[in-house]
Amino acid sequence: MPSRRTPSGHKADEIQSMSSRFRTSYVHCLFGVPLLWVHLAVAQTTPSSTELQVISPAKQYPEIADLVRANKWTDVVRLTGELHRADPANPTVLYWAGTAHLQLHEPVAAVQAFRSAERLGLDTALLHEGLGLAYYDLNQFVLFEEQMKKAATSDPNDSKPYYYLGFYRWTIRSDPSAALEFFEKAIHLAPNDWKSVYQSGNCLEQLGRLDDARNRYETAISQLEKSGAHFGWPYQGMARLLLDENPQKALELAKKAAQLEPDEPSNHLELADVYQRLGNLQDAIRETQIAASTNPNDSKIHYALFKLYRHTGDPRAQSELDVFKQTKALYDSD
Amino acid sequence: MTAINITRRLLAIFFIAGFGPCLHLSAQSDALVDPGKTAQAKSEEEFDKYLEIVTAPDAPQVLEKANAFISQFPKSDLLGAAYQYEEHADQLLNNFDGMLTAGRQALLRNPNEVSTLLTLAPAMASRAGGRSDREELLFQAETDARHALEEVETQRISRKVSPQEWTVQKHQMQAEAHGALGTVALQRGKTQTAVREFKTAIQIVPNPQGIQFLRLGLALASTPSKNEARENFRRAAELGPDPIRRSAAKELRKLSDKPTSQ
Numbered sequence: 001m002p003s004r005r006t007p008s009g010h011k012a013d014e015i016q017s018m019s020s021r022f023r024t025s026y027v028h029c030l031f032g033v034p035l036l037w038v039h040l041a042v043a044q045t046t047p048s049s050t051e052l053q054v055i056s057p058a059k060q061y062p063e064i065a066d067l068v069r070a071n072k073w074t075d076v077v078r079l080t081g082e083l084h085r086a087d088p089a090n091p092t093v094l095y096w097a098g099t100a101h102l103q104l105h106e107p108v109a110a111v112q113a114f115r116s117a118e119r120l121g122l123d124t125a126l127l128h129e130g131l132g133l134a135y136y137d138l139n140q141f142v143l144f145e146e147q148m149k150k151a152a153t154s155d156p157n158d159s160k161p162y163y164y165l166g167f168y169r170w171t172i173r174s175d176p177s178a179a180l181e182f183f184e185k186a187i188h189l190a191p192n193d194w195k196s197v198y199q200s201g202n203c204l205e206q207l208g209r210l211d212d213a214r215n216r217y218e219t220a221i222s223q224l225e226k227s228g229a230h231f232g233w234p235y236q237g238m239a240r241l242l243l244d245e246n247p248q249k250a251l252e253l254a255k256k257a258a259q260l261e262p263d264e265p266s267n268h269l270e271l272a273d274v275y276q277r278l279g280n281l282q283d284a285i286r287e288t289q290i291a292a293s294t295n296p297n298d299s300k301i302h303y304a305l306f307k308l309y310r311h312t313g314d315p316r317a318q319s320e321l322d323v324f325k326q327t328k329a330l331y332d333s334d
Numbered sequence: 335m336t337a338i339n340i341t342r343r344l345l346a347i348f349f350i351a352g353f354g355p356c357l358h359l360s361a362q363s364d365a366l367v368d369p370g371k372t373a374q375a376k377s378e379e380e381f382d383k384y385l386e387i388v389t390a391p392d393a394p395q396v397l398e399k400a401n402a403f404i405s406q407f408p409k410s411d412l413l414g415a416a417y418q419y420e421e422h423a424d425q426l427l428n429n430f431d432g433m434l435t436a437g438r439q440a441l442l443r444n445p446n447e448v449s450t451l452l453t454l455a456p457a458m459a460s461r462a463g464g465r466s467d468r469e470e471l472l473f474q475a476e477t478d479a480r481h482a483l484e485e486v487e488t489q490r491i492s493r494k495v496s497p498q499e500w501t502v503q504k505h506q507m508q509a510e511a512h513g514a515l516g517t518v519a520l521q522r523g524k525t526q527t528a529v530r531e532f533k534t535a536i537q538i539v540p541n542p543q544g545i546q547f548l549r550l551g552l553a554l555a556s557t558p559s560k561n562e563a564r565e566n567f568r569r570a571a572e573l574g575p576d577p578i579r580r581s582a583a584k585e586l587r588k589l590s591d592k593p594t595s596q
Contacts, residue, residue, distance in 0.1 A: 108385055115382060135381075139372035143381060172370045297493040330500060331493050333368055 076100035107137035125155035159190035232257035414443030544573035
């Protein structure tokens, strides 16, 4: 299954909305699956586990804390179920149940557990963040925004709500100006948060402020190199900005992006662009083929491949054009 | 074969089949293609109540929760989805009138929802007979089935569904629509049209079900093509499931008393 949209990182489908060139939205949602009792966990995503491990109320329950540390979310669900039956008035248990369901891509159950915790008096930034992310997974963006604002109010030093709000404004609403404001707030609170720094650069690039964008990408890359995290997007962004000015440097950066996140099709597409710019069409074809195999339902990748085939006189051009037409008709909104 | 007989047999088939094949649609609404177009709850309380419908364990509770939601949040953007849940719960509870009302309400809010169209059309076609609103139901069933066929052709789908998977789903939906059109035609006594539609429904799917051959056999039994009718009843009996097998056997016995004209 193709990946999904997530505030905590970038997955395959995000290529469209997150890269400068392609910005269309697509995701499935709860309300598009109308039959009764079909599997309801149609979550787009949950945040990466590392982001929720900062949640601390588990100290009241060392057995939960152990399972959380081990990322054993199914066991957390089971244990919190038992604990809840024994102590139904304790919101912390419900909070952890919600967190575990979120991690397991069960946003309906997550919302219900978080809401129960809230009704029992829990009112922390982390609760609101978790609940907001569960709403996000269900495409309930009005409620998502409300929860993130509550989280920001509950803990004014927490940068994550602003990051999530910016991400939403950018990917769902395609509003780089509004998104940038939130990312700036996040950076103000957490200057070393390379995700926010990168995202702000991406918004700046969309807004045509290319020097500012470059500055942000460079900062994000510098922060990433200190952290050792596998996050290729700032490299991809820099490669894009340097394509005309310094294609050899762009090649180095695009390769780095693809190396860091080889499953991300847009990295291969960017690398293909650079190869094409350098006149290396065979490598450009190879990278575009990788992108197409990783994200076979993206019409724009097939169009890029068709153009390359046509340019090189490759007989596969016609069949690739057919695939482009088919995917465009099926998947692209008008 | 009299009109009453046809109606009774269609109804029997309809119930045997559990209201037709279940359609698992991966692409229906704009929200699938653009999450920004998803219907939004305006308050947490509203969404809590909506989730109570979604998580209700059985049809009676779905109905109860959906009715409560509809009366409590009459202006909710989620009303269309709530009515869809109600429609399917009524369907499972064999409450045709309730299903019809809920389905119509769902279509008012999401007029191009193929799953709703294809839930209503076969039900109306099969159950029109003997009712005072027969003609209206048959007209509406035909309209909905044709609307579904148009929608399926232009549907944008989630990228999570491959073109191959979509083709399978699309053909299932088209077969369902043609099945409904065939049933409408049969109810109207237009046997040749019914045969054509039922044959299309069979040809379009790689693995047709017993019910589809049973319906075709039923239509053919009203024509001189008795042997072909027998062949289809036999095929239905082979494919089953048991209720279809029994019905097919019964129809075969009826035909055995009649002269062969082919």
